[in-house]
Amino acid sequence: MKADSIRRTSDSTLYVFFNKSIILKSIIPGNFSLSPAAGKIKNIIEDIKHERLKITFTERFTAGKTYELDISDVKDCSGNGISNHTRFSFSLPPLPPPPAEKPDTAMVLITEIFADPSPEVRLPLVEFIELYNPGRDTVNLEGWTISDTQTKSTLKKFLIVPKQYLILCPIADTTLLKSYGKTAGISPWPALGNNEDLIFLRSFKNRMVDSVSYSDSWYKNPDKKPGGWSLEIIDLSSKTCPAFYNWAASIDPAGGTPGRTNSRYLSGYLDEALKIDSAKVLSDSTAAMFFNRIPDKNFLKASNFQITNGMGKAKSLSIRPDFMGIILEFNQKFREGVEYILSADSLYSCSGTLNSSSNRQISFSIPVVPENDYPLIINEIFADPSPVNGLPEVEFVELFNPTQNTVNLKDLNFGDQISNYSLKNGEIAAGSYIILCAEKDTAVFKPFGKVIGLAVWPDLNNETDVLLLKSNKGRELHQVRYDSGWYKDAEKRKGGYSLELIDPMSICLSFQNWTASRDSSGGTPGSKNSVYQADYKPETLKLTGVELIDSLSISLSFNRAVDHLKAMKSSNYTLNNGAGSPMSSRLAEIYFDKVILTLKDPLTRGQTYRIRVNDISDCRNTPISAEFSSLEFTLSKKIEKNDILITEILFNPRPEGADFVEIYNNSSQSLDLKDLSIARIIKD
Numbered sequence: 079m080k081a082d083s084i085r086r087t088s089d090s091t092l093y094v095f096f097n098k099s100i101i102l103k104s105i106i107p108g109n110f111s112l113s114p115a116a117g118k119i120k121n122i123i124e125d126i127k128h129e130r131l132k133i134t135f136t137e138r139f140t141a142g143k144t145y146e147l148d149i150s151d152v153k154d155c156s157g158n159g160i161s162n163h164t165r166f167s168f169s170l171p172p173l174p175p176p177p178a179e180k181p182d183t184a185m186v187l188i189t190e191i192f193a194d195p196s197p198e199v200r201l202p203l204v205e206f207i208e209l210y211n212p213g214r215d216t217v218n219l220e221g222w223t224i225s226d227t228q229t230k231s232t233l234k235k236f237l238i239v240p241k242q243y244l245i246l247c248p249i250a251d252t253t254l255l256k257s258y259g260k261t262a263g264i265s266p267w268p269a270l271g272n273n274e275d276l277i278f279l280r281s282f283k284n285r286m287v288d289s290v291s292y293s294d295s296w297y298k299n300p301d302k303k304p305g306g307w308s309l310e311i312i313d314l315s316s317k318t319c320p321a322f323y324n325w326a327a328s329i330d331p332a333g334g335t336p337g338r339t340n341s342r343y344l345s346g347y348l349d350e351a352l353k354i355d356s357a358k359v360l361s362d363s364t365a366a367m368f369f370n371r372i373p374d375k376n377f378l379k380a381s382n383f384q385i386t387n388g389m390g391k392a393k394s395l396s397i398r399p400d401f402m403g404i405i406l407e408f409n410q411k412f413r414e415g416v417e418y419i420l421s422a423d424s425l426y427s428c429s430g431t432l433n434s435s436s437n438r439q440i441s442f443s444i445p446v447v448p449e450n451d452y453p454l455i456i457n458e459i460f461a462d463p464s465p466v467n468g469l470p471e472v473e474f475v476e477l478f479n480p481t482q483n484t485v486n487l488k489d490l491n492f493g494d495q496i497s498n499y500s501l502k503n504g505e506i507a508a509g510s511y512i513i514l515c516a517e518k519d520t521a522v523f524k525p526f527g528k529v530i531g532l533a534v535w536p537d538l539n540n541e542t543d544v545l546l547l548k549s550n551k552g553r554e555l556h557q558v559r560y561d562s563g564w565y566k567d568a569e570k571r572k573g574g575y576s577l578e579l580i581d582p583m584s585i586c587l588s589f590q591n592w593t594a595s596r597d598s599s600g601g602t603p604g605s606k607n608s609v610y611q612a613d614y615k616p617e618t619l620k621l622t623g624v625e626l627i628d629s630l631s632i633s634l635s636f637n638r639a640v641d642h643l644k645a646m647k648s649s650n651y652t653l654n655n656g657a658g659s660p661m662s663s664r665l666a667e668i669y670f671d672k673v674i675l676t677l678k679d680p681l682t683r684g685q686t687y688r689i690r691v692n693d694i695s696d697c698r699n700t701p702i703s704a705e706f707s708s709l710e711f712t713l714s715k716k717i718e719k720n721d722i723l724i725t726e727i728l729f730n731p732r733p734e735g736a737d738f739v740e741i742y743n744n745s746s747q748s749l750d751l752k753d754l755s756i757a758r759i760i761k762d
Contacts, residue, residue, distance in 0.1 A: 079158040081149050084166040089138040090116065092147065092168075098154040099128040111148040116140075142172035182283045184217040186210065186238065187314060188290050191277070192334055193270035194305035199333030201308070204251040205270050207277065208336055211238040212314060219244075219262075221282030226275050229268040236262045245336045259337020272305065290321060298400045302327040308334030310341060316348040319428035323372050324348060347371065352427040353437035357420050359444060362411040367420060367440070368403040374426040378404055386419045417443040449551040452490050453481045455582050456545055456558045457511065460601050461538035462573035468599030469576075470522040473538050474515040475545065476603055479506045480582050487512075489550035492532070494543050499534035500550070513603045527604020540573070561589065570594035576601030578609045586697035588670065590616045590638045619696045620706035624689055626713060626750070629680035634689065639670035641695050651675055652690045655682075670697075684715035684747055714750035721745040722754065 082095045094110075107119040110133060117137030124131050139145065146167045153159045190208035195201065207224065211217050220235040224246060238244050238260075245255050249263030268277070274293040281287050297303040307327045316324055328334045330341035352373055358366045367383070380395040383406055392406040412418070421439035426432050458476035463469065475492070479485050487504040492514060506512045506528070513529045520531035536545075540562065547556040565571040576595045584591050595601045597608040616638055623635035634651075644650060648663045651673075660675040681687065690708040695701045726740035739756065743749055 079152070079154045079160050081152070081160060081164050081166070084147055084168060086139070086168050086170075087132075089170075090120075090135045092133045092135075094131045094133060094147070094149065094166075096129050096131075096152070096154075096160075098158075100124065100131070101153055101155050102128070104152045105131060109149060109151045111150075113146050113148070114143065116145070139170050141170045144169035180282075182281050182285055184211075184215070184281065184287070185213055186217055186219070186279060186287055187212060187311070188277060188279055188288045189243070189311045189314070190308050190328075190334060190336065190340060191270065191290065191292060192308040192336070193275065193292070194272040194294075197304070197306045199306040200331065201306075201333045201336070202251070202254040204247055204254055205267070206245050206247040206251075206255060206336055207270075209238065209244045209246060209279070210314070211240055211242055211244075214240050216240065222287075223278070223280045223284075224264065224268065225278045225280075226268040226270065229266050231264045231266055231268060233262065233264060243337050255336060261337075290325075292321070292325065296322060296325045297327040298402075299327045300399050306333050308336075310335065310343070312340070312342045312344055313347040313349075314343070315345065319348050323428040348428065351437060352425065352431070352433045354420075354422070354425075354440045357440050357442045359412060359442065360405065363409070364405060364407050365412075365420065365442075366398075366403055366405050372401045372428060374428055374430070375401065377424045377426050380406065382423045382425070384421060384423070386421075387413075387416055389418060412444045414444050414446045417441060447550065449549050449553065450486065450489060452485060452487070452547065452549055452555055454479055454485060454490075454506070454547060454556065455579065456547065456556055457579045457582055458576050458595075458601060458603065458607060459538070459545065459558065459560055460576040460603070461543065461560070462540040462575075465572075465574045466600075467574040469574075469601050469603070470519070472515060472519040472522060473535070474513050474519075474523060474576075474603055475538075477506065477512050477514065477547075478579075478582050479508060479510055479512075482508045484508060487530070491548040491550070491552070492536075492546070493534070494536040494538070494545055497534055497536045498546070498548070499532045499536075501530060501532070504530050511604050523603060529604075559588075560592065564589045564592045565594040567594045574600045576603075578602065578607035580607070580609050580611050582610075583612070584698070586616070586639070588639050588697065590697075616696075618706065619694070619700065619702045621689075621691055621702065621709055624709050624711040626681075626711065626752075627674070629683075629713065630677050632675050632677070632689070632711075633666060634673045634675065634691070636671045636673075636694075639697055640673070641697060641699065642670050644694050645670065645673050647693075648675070650691060650693050652692065653677075654688050654690075655685055657681065657687060681713045683713050686710055686712040686748075712748050712750075714748050715745075717749055717754060718745075721749060 079098050082097055085093045087093055105122055105124055110119060116135040116139055120134045120136045122131055122133050144167060146165050149160060149164045150162045151159065187210045188207060189210040192206045195203045195205060216237055216239045218235060218237055219233040222233045223230050236244060243259055245259055245261040246264055247255050247261060248267035249265045252261050252263035255261045276291045277289060279288045292309055294303050296309050309325050310328050312324050312326060326342050328341050335341050350371060353370050355368045355370045360366055378395060378397055380392040384391045385408065389408050389410050393409050394407045396405045419439055419441045425438045455478045456475060457478035460474045463471045463473060484505050484507050487501045487506060489500050491498050491500045493499060511527060513523045513527055515523055515529060515531055516535035517531035517533050520529050523529045542561045545558045546554060548554055560577055562571050564577050577592050578595045580591050580593060593609050595608050602608050620637045621634060622637050625633040627633055642665055645665055646663055648660045651660055651663060657677060661678045662676045664674050666672040666674045688708055688710045691702060721744055723742045723744045724739060725742040728738045731737060
């Protein structure tokens with residue numbers, strides 16, 4: 079009787095083979111001993127011939143160990159026993175070493191975000207996020223996640239080789255972006271907020287690989303902010319500045335650069351020393367300062383910027399939309415021919431570095447600008463285009479060049495007392511006309527002649543306005559203070575006709591030299607005025623009226639304007655009957671056709687006086703003739719009772735007739751009815 083062999087069939091079971099059948103009473107756990115132990119024998123099962131035993135242990139065999147099974151006191155049916163302590167050995171191979179743990183060190187960057195595809199520029203109308211592998215090894219994105227604050231999506235097995243881009247987009251839009259580069263459609267898609275959002279890229283071990291918290295202020299361009307342009311990272315290597323400074327709207331004509339190098343890419347951009355690049359004078363008290371890159375916004379305060387030579391610190395500061403410059407306003411005005419130094423007390427880069435003093439200042443000078451000559455005249459004014467007679471129903475002003483030379487119109491300023499505009503370019507030939515109108519109305523006047531449309535048009539008042547031509551230095555060249563009375567025609571005054579200058583060469587440019595157009599269309603824009611009259615001489619200057627204001631003041635009226643210097647000379651006026659010359663004289667109207675005299679002593683009631691004007695002339699210096707230089711007037715006596723009598727009354731007129739009262743001067747003198755009133759007394 080002997081045991082032939084053993085065989086391990088599992089990690090806790092052995093088979094023992096014998097050459098003869100074994101009696102049942104010897105098949106007990108005590109006859110079998112395993113060293114080292116694997117727990118206890120759980121059970122022993124014999125086969126039908128009792129020549130094979132299946133021994134199962136309560137614990138598993140250990141890999142890499144050698145075991146020895148000792149068998150004793152086992153007998154066959156004849157009573158023959160096995161040699162005591164028959165031993166069999168077996169071993170389990172050692173477990174293979176565990177696979178090396180997959181490293182989680184890959185770096186992948188979010189480099190472009192297309193959050194607001196509409197309105198379409200040239201890219202498809204679908205959102206995308208661009209990833210970039212800046213490393214040396216291919217990165218498997220399997221198990222990675224891309225998410226915003228609302229939605230997380232797990233990536234499948236997408237490989238990015240070194241220096242390669244991967245476009246992530248909604249799975250339904252994959253085909254639209256495949257032509258731009260390697261594309262991976264994912265679901266669910268974290269819908270990107272147009273105004274702001276927070277994007278997270280995490281590895282398969284949930285390590286934060288990259289994140290971007292963007293907002294629409296990152297576009298730094300008001301035209302691109304409404305949509306259709308992607309946000310691009312500028313410097314891939316920079317980690318020193320907040321993301322705001324390292325992102326901007328794409329400058330690619332397509333609106334973005336999915337799958338390729340960003341149009342904004344500039345290596346080392348944020349490492350470059352911050353400095354003031356240039357300065358530009360915008361007005362007589364405003365200057366712009368430009369930087370080579372965006373400075374720390376927290377230090378962009380008016381009090382941090384100043385200019386030498388008496389300008390002092392800035393009064394106000396505004397930041398340009400691209401954040402690459404600022405506009406500074408000062409209390410003082412710049413002076414021509416002076417050199418200034420614009421400096422910043424505190425100017426920090428986005429990384430918190432204070433730039434050097436040499437980079438915090440820049441010098442500039444205000445050149446001496448010569449005053450240009452603009453020998454031009456306002457020749458026609460179309461202030462009230464309605465009702466239409468034939469001209470377009472829009473305002474215009476015509477200028478005339480009376481000289482023999484072409485006049486350059488650059489920087490000529492035209493306007494009224496409320497708004498004005500300096501022309502950017504243009505010229506007017508000798509003896510020619512040019513039509514000024516609102517920019518939007520330029521096309522309608524082109525058939526009439528040369529036109530310049532102004533971006534700022536001074537809306538012309540129908541009744542009265544003051545039009546001004548000024549030089550590039552602000553000096554007044556020509557002023558026309560027109561009035562509806564200049565039409566000299568009640569019907570044309572209602573609208574649809576222009577005011578035309580009669581004689582452009584006359585030194586008299588006021589109302590006496592203007593009148594309503596006689597052209598059937600209502601005006602003559604771009605051509606000679608219909609009322610043109612060379613060497614025009616208005617009617618003879620006349621003293622036309624005397625009005626008593628009170629005993630110390632009288633008002634004189636002329637048929638047209640007088641020379642204001644002579645009119646204000648009190649010795650040019652004389653009254654008879656001992657009154658003499660007035661104490662003072664002044665012009666009472668803007669048309670220079672009325673003079674107020676203040677007398678030294680009160681006039682005597684009941685006395686008739688003659689006022690005589692001497693050395694008074696019109697704007698052409700033509701003196702008033704003796705025939706029309708004097709008038710008589712009477713300061714009537716005070717009206718007494720019975721001086722004025724009611725002599726006739728019509729209180730019940732015929733149909734279509736009118737009531738009247740007739741009065742009679744019952745005195746022996748002229749009476750002034752100014753102090754008289756007539757009334758009806760109603761008794762209850």
